[in-house]
Amino acid sequence: MSDINVIFCRHLLARIMADVRRYVTKEEVKAAWVYRFSDGHYEFHGPGRGPVTDPINSNGPPNFYWYGPADNAYDARAQGWQAWLEHYHPEQPK
Numbered sequence: 596m597s598d599i600n601v602i603f604c605r606h607l608l609a610r611i612m613a614d615v616r617r618y619v620t621k622e623e624v625k626a627a628w629v630y631r632f633s634d635g636h637y638e639f640h641g642p643g644r645g646p647v648t649d650p651i652n653s654n655g656p657p658n659f660y661w662y663g664p665a666d667n668a669y670d671a672r673a674q675g676w677q678a679w680l681e682h683y684h685p686e687q688p689k
Contacts, residue, residue, distance in 0.1 A: 604669035608676070615676050618684060629671045638662045639675020644683045659683075 616624065623642040630638045641659040661678040665671035 600666055601669060604667055604673060608669050608673040611673050611676050611680070614680060618680075627672070627675070629668050629675065631668065631671075632662075635664050635666070636662065637665045637668065637671030637675075639671055639678070641675060641679045 612624070619642055627639070627641040630640070632638055639659075639661040641661075643658045659675075659679050659682065661675040663671075663674065665674055
């Protein structure tokens with residue numbers, strides 16, 4: 596992985612976050628996380644939206660989950676947030 600790729604992924608993430616921040620709180624952005632589970636494969640866990648199926652035993656709507664190949668954690672976070680936007684806000688221009 597090259598430094599130029601990391602720089603590109605950081606800029607890509609910044610562009611995507613400009614759209615994401617219209618829909619989520621600062622706390623939700625901070626709570627999102629990525630996990631590298633094998634070489635070049637990551638998980639993204641972000642805020643959930645939608646109905647709470649069991650309000651008594653639930654802390655809110657289920658979390659959003661994305662997994663797939665990524666070059667680095669910035670790339671995984673960018674792809675995860677982009678998938679989140681496409682899932683919860685399909686009207687967003689691509």
